[in-house]
Amino acid sequence: MNCFRKLFTVLLLICFQSVPCTVRGKPKQFAPCENDGRGVYEDISLRSLYVPMKDGVRIALDVVLPKNLPAGRKIPALLMMTRYWRSRPSDDITKRFFARYGYAFVTGDSRGTGASFGIWRYHRNKDERRDFAEIVDWIVAQPWSDGRVAAYGVSYTANTADWIAKANHKAVKAIISRFPDFNPYTDEYFPGGVANSAFGKGWSDMVRAMDFNVPRSAPGGGAQYQIRRVDEDVDGKLLQQAIEQRKQLPEVYEGLRQIVFRDDRPTTWDESMAEWSISEYPRDLERLLVPMYVQASWMDAGTAEGALHRFVALKNPQRTIIGTWFHGGAKDANPFHENPPPPNPSPQTQFQDVRCFLDQHVKGIPNGMGGKLLSYYTMVEEKWNTTRTWPLPGSKKVNWFLSANKTLTTRRPVQNQGSDQYTINFEVSNQKRTRWLPGTLLDPMYPDRAAQDRLLLTYTSQPLTETIEITGHPVVTLYVTSTSADGVFIVYLEDVDPSGKVTYITEGTLRAVHRRISPNPPHAMLIPYHSYRRRDALPLEPGKVAQLHFGLLPTSVVIKQGHSLRASIAGADKGGFERVPDSEVPTVSIFRNKMYGSSIELPVVSK
Numbered sequence: 260m261n262c263f264r265k266l267f268t269v270l271l272l273i274c275f276q277s278v279p280c281t282v283r284g285k286p287k288q289f290a291p292c293e294n295d296g297r298g299v300y301e302d303i304s305l306r307s308l309y310v311p312m313k314d315g316v317r318i319a320l321d322v323v324l325p326k327n328l329p330a331g332r333k334i335p336a337l338l339m340m341t342r343y344w345r346s347r348p349s350d351d352i353t354k355r356f357f358a359r360y361g362y363a364f365v366t367g368d369s370r371g372t373g374a375s376f377g378i379w380r381y382h383r384n385k386d387e388r389r390d391f392a393e394i395v396d397w398i399v400a401q402p403w404s405d406g407r408v409a410a411y412g413v414s415y416t417a418n419t420a421d422w423i424a425k426a427n428h429k430a431v432k433a434i435i436s437r438f439p440d441f442n443p444y445t446d447e448y449f450p451g452g453v454a455n456s457a458f459g460k461g462w463s464d465m466v467r468a469m470d471f472n473v474p475r476s477a478p479g480g481g482a483q484y485q486i487r488r489v490d491e492d493v494d495g496k497l498l499q500q501a502i503e504q505r506k507q508l509p510e511v512y513e514g515l516r517q518i519v520f521r522d523d524r525p526t527t528w529d530e531s532m533a534e535w536s537i538s539e540y541p542r543d544l545e546r547l548l549v550p551m552y553v554q555a556s557w558m559d560a561g562t563a564e565g566a567l568h569r570f571v572a573l574k575n576p577q578r579t580i581i582g583t584w585f586h587g588g589a590k591d592a593n594p595f596h597e598n599p600p601p602p603n604p605s606p607q608t609q610f611q612d613v614r615c616f617l618d619q620h621v622k623g624i625p626n627g628m629g630g631k632l633l634s635y636y637t638m639v640e641e642k643w644n645t646t647r648t649w650p651l652p653g654s655k656k657v658n659w660f661l662s663a664n665k666t667l668t669t670r671r672p673v674q675n676q677g678s679d680q681y682t683i684n685f686e687v688s689n690q691k692r693t694r695w696l697p698g699t700l701l702d703p704m705y706p707d708r709a710a711q712d713r714l715l716l717t718y719t720s721q722p723l724t725e726t727i728e729i730t731g732h733p734v735v736t737l738y739v740t741s742t743s744a745d746g747v748f749i750v751y752l753e754d755v756d757p758s759g760k761v762t763y764i765t766e767g768t769l770r771a772v773h774r775r776i777s778p779n780p781p782h783a784m785l786i787p788y789h790s791y792r793r794r795d796a797l798p799l800e801p802g803k804v805a806q807l808h809f810g811l812l813p814t815s816v817v818i819k820q821g822h823s824l825r826a827s828i829a830g831a832d833k834g835g836f837e838r839v840p841d842s843e844v845p846t847v848s849i850f851r852n853k854m855y856g857s858s859i860e861l862p863v864v865s866k
Contacts, residue, residue, distance in 0.1 A: 289604050289634075290611035292618055292626040298359030300325035305354075307346075307489040309497075310397050312370075312390055319374035319489050320394070321345050323354040323364040324403060333405035335432075335621045336363035336398050339412050340391060340419040342372040342379060344469060346487035348477040353411075356610050362617070364411075365398055369419065372470060373486050376501045379470075381514055381528045382415075382443065383422055383535040391419065392426040399430045409621050410434040413587055418443070421537040424549045431547075433620040435613055437554040438586055441565025442538040444521045444791060447695075449532075450561060451768030451809065452791050453747050454515070454837035455695050463512035470505050472498070519772075521791035533792070538565070541572050541782040550576040550620040552613055556584045557638070557765070557814050558592040558694050564812050567732075570633055571649055572782035578616055578628060580609075581635040581815075592694075594705040594763045595638050595754075595816075603636070603643075637730065638764075639754075639817035650731050650785070653865050659720065659824065660858045661851040667720040667824055667859075677852035681716040683746065683830035683845050685838055694812075695835060705763035708753060708827075712761055716828040716849065719755060722821045730815040731862030732786050735767055735826070737807040738855035743845035744798040745772045747830050748807055752859065754816070755823040767811030770839060771799050774807050786810025804855060811859075826859050 304326045309317040328334070337357055339350070345366040354364040370387045371379025379387060399406045408430045410420035417439035424434045440446040448455055469475070474483040488498050514525035522531045533539055553569060555562035563581045570579050582603065583593040589606050591599040604612070619628040634645045646652075662668045663677060689711070692704045735750045748769050754762045769789070775797040777790040787808045789795070799805050818824060828849065831838060851857050 289608050290615050291628070292615035292624070298356075299361045300327070300359050302326040303355055303358045307374075307487060308491070309489050310394065312393050316370060316377040316386075316390075317375065318370060318377075318390060318394065319345060319368045319487075321354075321366045321487070323358050323366075325358050325361060325363075328403060333403060334361050334363055335405055335407040335409065336365055337409050337411040337435075337617075338391075338394065338398060338423065339364070339366045339410070339416050340369050340387075340394070340423070341366060341412075341416045342369045342466060342469075343415060344368065344373045344486055346484075348481075348484065353610075357411075357614065357617075360614055361622075363398075363403060365394075367394060368486075371505055372466075374488060374492070374498050374501055376504060378505065378508065380508060381511055381525075381530070381535070383418060384528070385530065387419075388422050388426075388535075391423045392428050395423070395426075395428045395430055406430055407432050407621050409617055412439070413437040414439070418537065421544070424551070425537065425540055425543045427543065427546050429547070431549060433550045433552070433617060435552045435617070437552075437588065437613075438556070438559060438562050439537075439553070439565065440561070441569050442536050442561070444532045444536060446561030446565045448515060449518070449521075449791070450695070451747075451749075452519075452770035452773035452789070453768050453839065454518070455835065456516075456837045457835045458695055459515045460512050461696070463510045463515070467510050470502070472502060520793040520796070522793055538568065539781050545574050548575050550616070551578075552616045553577060553579045554588060554609070555579070555581045556586070556588070556592065557581060557636070557812075558583055558594070559586045560694055561812060562586075567649060567785060567813055568782065570631065571785065576620070576629055577631045577633075579631075579633045580612070581633070583636050583638060592704070593638055635730070635815050637728065637815040637817060639819065640728070644815075650862060651864055654731060654862045655865070656860050657863045658858045658860050659826070660856055661718045661826070661849060663851070665716075665718050667718040667826055672852050672856045674852055675854070678848045678850045679716060680846055680848050681828065681830070683847065684714050685831045685844070686833055687711070687714050687829050687831050688833035689835055693832075693835060708751075708761040708763055709759055712753070712825070712827050714829075715751075718826045720824040722757070722823050723818060724820065726817060726820045728815070728817050728864040729764075729861050730864045732813045733765065733767070733811040733862065734786055734860045735807070735809060735811060735858070736860070737828075737857045738804055738850040739799075739807060739847050740802055740804055740850075741771070741799050741845045741847045742801055743840050743843050744801065745770065745840055746799070746845050746847065747771075747836065747839045749829040749832065750811060750859070751825075751827040751829070752811060752814075753825040753827060754818055755825050756819075757821050761825065764816050765812045765814040767809055768836075769807055769809040771805070771807065772796050774799075774805065774809075776808060785813075804850060824861075
């Protein structure tokens with residue numbers, strides 16, 4: 260038995276320290292550092308103040324320290340910059356957790372939001388980004404600071420953490436980026452170049468109300484809360500002055516609705532979405548090789564897509580976690596779970612895992628969090644798996660072709676003719692219960708899609724003769740004609756069980772005008788690269804066959820023996836995506852013959 264244990268240990272060391280490999284089943288333990296469950300400090304202290312930037316604009320900061328920090332004791336700091344108010348009840352839990360483990364926690368209202376002065380016109384705008392390095396300078400000058408800072412964030416604040424890393428400040432030793440938009444155009448606002456108008460408008464309305472200090476309730480209800488004033492603002496006059504500065508600004512959605520291409524510059528902004536997309540700056544992110552902790556979900560917008568592209572594109576040490584949570588990691592969103600269990604791992608364990616990462620890369624406490632490591636959850640198999648290499652070693656690409664009688668088969672078409680017509684049904688809707696609206700608005704949930712599929716063009720395989728695993732990016736190739744020069748093509752990948760129940764797995768979207776494949780991506784790509792820039796626009800020519808070649812969002816799922824695969828094609832998602840075209844009702848033909856063999860390529864992992 261001892262010999263076996265030694266051999267097993269050696270194999271693990273080889274796997275994790277030298278050669279690329281994948282560990283199936285239980286991964287390296289979450290939160291591997293020692294934890295007595297109590298932390299070091301029992302309570303916290305908090306003060307709120309204004310810190311002036313070089314241009315005179317005052318930024319509101321909260322500084323949370325371990326209470327009764329011994330005189331002369333210096334500690335590292337976490338910095339979180341937000342436009343969602345720096346003092347929300349959920350954030351207070353985070354601050355208290357890390358302060359107890361010996362970290363200062365500094366949160367700031369981004370310029371022009373919350374109690375901060377200045378102007379905020381759009382996400383991660385130039386002035387907002389410029390402030391981050393100055394705030395790091397301020398932190399390291401404090402008497403309690405040991406000169407080391409980590410950027411921390413979830414959602415919007417994960418994006419600001421990425422921009423703090425891009426600033427290449429030598430004091431920044433790590434970033435925690437949980438559920439970020441690596442490429443905000445495709446990962447959230449314009450998947451496949453199609454406007455996610457429900458989210459864009461809803462988000463714009465929410466942040467506008469926040470900027471005017473409209474009271475909000477904490478998640479799950481409870482007492483309402485508002486913008487926290489800084490300590491010196493006893494009568495609230497300073498906060499009111501800050502709010503007055505932003506009253507005449509146009510809504511964010513006024514800019515979003517002017518965008519078709521990624522390099523469009525709305526009249527209400529001074530940048531395009533490409534300019535504030537962190538994915539455009541891989542070399543800047545690599546310059547100091549700042550270690551990154553990245554968390555995402557197969558079911559949360561395009562966060563998993565961004566996490567995987569970051570993992571393969573950047574040389575930085577990375578711990579990447581991809582689960583099946585909804586946005587933020589506090590609730591299970593696995594579509595194969597009819598009655599969602601508690602999130603796996605729990606939010607508390609997720610916090611501890613982050614803390615272990617910070618302890619190694621900020622405090623210098625070695626605990627096995629080095630190098631690049633990706634842990635991902637495989638649905639249906641219900642297991643966490645771990646790899647240092649992506650795409651997975653040993654995976655193979657298997658083409659499933661659209662075939663006659665609405666079937667899906669691995670046999671390449673041999674007939675010279677074959678196509679299916681579909682008149683776009685603009686009443687098709689996912690009823691907003693999708694991955695594209697975050698859990699703070701409505702939890703993602705995909706019920707049985709059998710009725711929905713009857714409104715779509717579907718292709719279904721025979722029941723599988725053996726269980727397979729799909730892990731990675733499916734890629735679809737459609738040969739189409741259309742009566743319109745533009746349109747939306749949505750492809751859903753689904754599991755059909757023996758009873759006929761249809762379960763959502765993933766999806767991919769492409770607006771036809773963006774169909775050109777571009778040769779010069781800004782970083783390593785895992786799917787066909789579409790630039791979404793105006794110069795690459797390529798409308799359809801009515802009646803002429805065109806190729807649409809695009810990726811679906813990544814996934815990891817087991818399809819059981821006896822179940823069938825289904826590819827469903829839609830041209831609309833009413834109430835979610837913008838309608839394209841806005842007045843025509845196109846009829847499309849999907850070709851499935853020897854010359855034009857439409858297919859979906861699946862990354863199949865050997866079991």
